[in-house]
Amino acid sequence: MTNSKDEIKNIPLKEKLILTFEENSEKLLGKKTSHISKIKQKAFENFKKIGFPDPKSQAWKNTDLSEVLSKDYEQLFNFSTEGTNVEELFQCDIHNFDTHIVSLLNGWYVNPSEQITKMPDGTIVGSLAKATEEYPELIEKYFGKAQNKNNNFTELNTAFSQDGIFIFVPDGVEVLKPIQMVSIINHEKNLLVNHRNLIILGKNSKLTFVQCDDAINHQTSFTNTVTEFFLEENSNLDHYKLQNLNNNSSLLNSTYFKQEKDSNLSTNSIILNGGIIRNNYHVNLDGEGCNSEIYGVYLMDRKQHVDNQVYVDHAKPNCTSSQLFKGILDEQASGVFNGHVLVRRDAQKTSAFQTNRNILLTNEASIDTQPFLEIYADDVKCSHGATVGQLDEEAMFYLRSRGIGEKNARMLLMYAYAAEIIEKISIEALQLRIDDMVKKRLRGELSVCDKCVLHCSKPDKEISFDIDMSKV
Amino acid sequence: MLLNIRNLHVSIEGKEIIKGLDLSVNNGEVHAIMGPNGTGKSTLAAVVAGKEGYEITEGEILYKGKDITDLSPEERACEGIFLGFQYPVEIPGVSITNFMRTAINEQREYKGLKSLTASEFLAKMEDKKKLVEIQSKLTNRSVNSGFSGGEKKKNEIFQMALLEPTMAILDETDSGLDIDALRIVANGINKLRTEENATIVITHYQRLLDYIIPDFVHVLFEGKIVKSGGKNLALELEEKGYEWIKEEVERMS
Numbered sequence A: 001m002t003n004s005k006d007e008i009k010n011i012p013l014k015e016k017l018i019l020t021f022e023e024n025s026e027k028l029l030g031k032k033t034s035h036i037s038k039i040k041q042k043a044f045e046n047f048k049k050i051g052f053p054d055p056k057s058q059a060w061k062n063t064d065l066s067e068v069l070s071k072d073y074e075q076l077f078n079f080s081t082e083g084t085n086v087e088e089l090f091q092c093d094i095h096n097f098d099t100h101i102v103s104l105l106n107g108w109y110v111n112p113s114e115q116i117t118k119m120p121d122g123t124i125v126g127s128l129a130k131a132t133e134e135y136p137e138l139i140e141k142y143f144g145k146a147q148n149k150n151n152n153f154t155e156l157n158t159a160f161s162q163d164g165i166f167i168f169v170p171d172g173v174e175v176l177k178p179i180q181m182v183s184i185i186n187h188e189k190n191l192l193v194n195h196r197n198l199i200i201l202g203k204n205s206k207l208t209f210v211q212c213d214d215a216i217n218h219q220t221s222f223t224n225t226v227t228e229f230f231l232e233e234n235s236n237l238d239h240y241k242l243q244n245l246n247n248n249s250s251l252l253n254s255t256y257f258k259q260e261k262d263s264n265l266s267t268n269s270i271i272l273n274g275g276i277i278r279n280n281y282h283v284n285l286d287g288e289g290c291n292s293e294i295y296g297v298y299l300m301d302r303k304q305h306v307d308n309q310v311y312v313d314h315a316k317p318n319c320t321s322s323q324l325f326k327g328i329l330d331e332q333a334s335g336v337f338n339g340h341v342l343v344r345r346d347a348q349k350t351s352a353f354q355t356n357r358n359i360l361l362t363n364e365a366s367i368d369t370q371p372f373l374e375i376y377a378d379d380v381k382c383s384h385g386a387t388v389g390q391l392d393e394e395a396m397f398y399l400r401s402r403g404i405g406e407k408n409a410r411m412l413l414m415y416a417y418a419a420e421i422i423e424k425i426s427i428e429a430l431q432l433r434i435d436d437m438v439k440k441r442l443r444g445e446l447s448v449c450d451k452c453v454l455h456c457s458k459p460d461k462e463i464s465f466d467i468d469m470s471k472v
Numbered sequence B: 001m002l003l004n005i006r007n008l009h010v011s012i013e014g015k016e017i018i019k020g021l022d023l024s025v026n027n028g029e030v031h032a033i034m035g036p037n038g039t040g041k042s043t044l045a046a047v048v049a050g051k052e053g054y055e056i057t058e059g060e061i062l063y064k065g066k067d068i069t070d071l072s073p074e075e076r077a078c079e080g081i082f083l084g085f086q087y088p089v090e091i092p093g094v095s096i097t098n099f100m101r102t103a104i105n106e107q108r109e110y111k112g113l114k115s116l117t118a119s120e121f122l123a124k125m126e127d128k129k130k131l132v133e134i135q136s137k138l139t140n141r142s143v144n145s146g147f148s149g150g151e152k153k154k155n156e157i158f159q160m161a162l163l164e165p166t167m168a169i170l171d172e173t174d175s176g177l178d179i180d181a182l183r184i185v186a187n188g189i190n191k192l193r194t195e196e197n198a199t200i201v202i203t204h205y206q207r208l209l210d211y212i213i214p215d216f217v218h219v220l221f222e223g224k225i226v227k228s229g230g231k232n233l234a235l236e237l238e239e240k241g242y243e244w245i246k247e248e249v250e251r252m253s
């Protein structure tokens, strides 16, 4: 089937994607007989059927993707550096924050030396595409097993994704150095990226994983990522998500956590900038004695939009989950929080807490917040709550009555508000860096960086809490 | 004259609270303001400190000879006005140390002075902590967050000691203090007295005035100062209550 470029332009994105898939199916599916290939083929068939979500549906009524989905995008089915200085992606000089960096460029794993590395302790880190060739048994065991079925964008991702990050931590291994993933979008035309990450923590293992979403250029991009985490028995995952994208970026980030017996999850999202950001968190507590802490903070202004959807499935007894999301929305920014805790009938002795707090700085800023508990067990401790307010006027007057100017008083209060989440970051160096970024963000000094978000400040120029009047 | 309030009328949401109040305070003086609940004592204090939401319909507030009604709260603070809050505000996430360092340095910048370095500030803080016998662990905590009633009041005086105001208005700083804390706070206030500065204490209890000897005692009633006298007036009020004042006011009008 041949189509002239013009014809392609006028057809809806869904149809275009279907055509593109069919044209590139060899590249996308790989070996037709492989396990993954079958999963992808099935995902494609399903996407063909369900397409994009109904904008009026409960899950999407407050996040308008119509503009994002009406644009024309390129997809890159082969890796190319496209003039990006790849070497630079690895020059991480964060003071006191020694990480193992893995980078994605336009969704493709980049490493000047090797595509996959096996460390002395047995930990495997590298490209998912490469892992599919080298460790097919691991991939078959886990790929696609944490994601929920019938999610439009996850199906799209499963069908189209070719690469991403793969991490495997063997049983009993504690990975001491945090692994930091930097995902960069740099392309001259509108780009659609579907990348896929698979992270496996074996029994009694430990991992700190920092996920940075960043965009270098100011071109329009639409990133649809899926990350599956598997936490085997008694494993510990400390996960951080940093989002600092330019205003032309749309990011749809679906994260699935599947937790086995006695595993611990702590995930913390710091959302500082982005055109449209939608984060889906799907936590499946599938063994007894699990604990999940799901935190997030968002600071949005201008016309930015952030949407956090948190779904926690308490399937087994004696598990604990706590959610705390806090946001400050300025100017015409808009936000959505949708928290859903499901406590199944067998999940006795569940403790589940859910809180969403928001500050709206203007009349035009908005938030739609819906914490929701669905409980079928009778012996549980659950609570949920949401607040929407302004900055505390009494506190403002208190600060100003001591001589602190209005702008700085506002900033102090906003900072203090966000600090509750930042204080939960357990790695001190990372906490300091993020603390610094939040201060810059509140002062309007934070820009989208050339490399990764964590490079935003030079370590020798530590910003103290005192606010420099010349800068406000 | 340091503070000169003339024929002040203040309304909140259209309701007149202060109804023609006159008060003058000179450098070096201590004034006590007493009066029944809800007569406008805290309103007066808030208006002098520059809180928004109050409408001054008539009169003026002169401070060091200049009308300050157009100044922001922070400008007034930098000019030397301090308000000890009746209900100190809790601010989770902001430590007292950072709060006071920011405040002192903004005030210094206003006056054209160089910022205090971290070590200069800490030395100053240690010094003032002793004055109000405030515990070190308190200053590392968030401002008033989870403090007991007494701790909050001590913290107000601690801030006053650090900021060294010229005109301090202490709104019921003695309420909620135990016997020892009352003595400590009162001694702290006395130690901060100089020839240059002045203090207005708003209180319901004569007891405080055993420690802080006022030059004048005023009775605020229904938005006006209806009676002024020396420290003996406080004793008289303690003994007889406010009934006779009310009767006096009724007789006059």
Ligand SMILES: Nc1ncnc2c1ncn2[C@@H]1O[C@H](COP(=O)(O)OP(=O)(O)OP(=O)(O)O)[C@@H](O)[C@H]1O
Pocket: B012, B013, B017, B035, B036, B037, B038, B039, B040, B041, B042, B043, B044, B086
């Ligand atoms: N923001 C407000 N809105 C409406 N009315 C107010 C407001 N603030 C104060 N008032 C009213 O103004 C009057 C004076 O209040 P104020 O707090 O000044 O009294 P007070 O003399 O300090 O009393 P207390 O001894 O109980 O502290 C009261 O009737 C109070 O209800």
Ligand SMILES: [Mg+2]
Pocket: B041, B042, B043, B086, B171
């Ligand atoms: Mg009062």
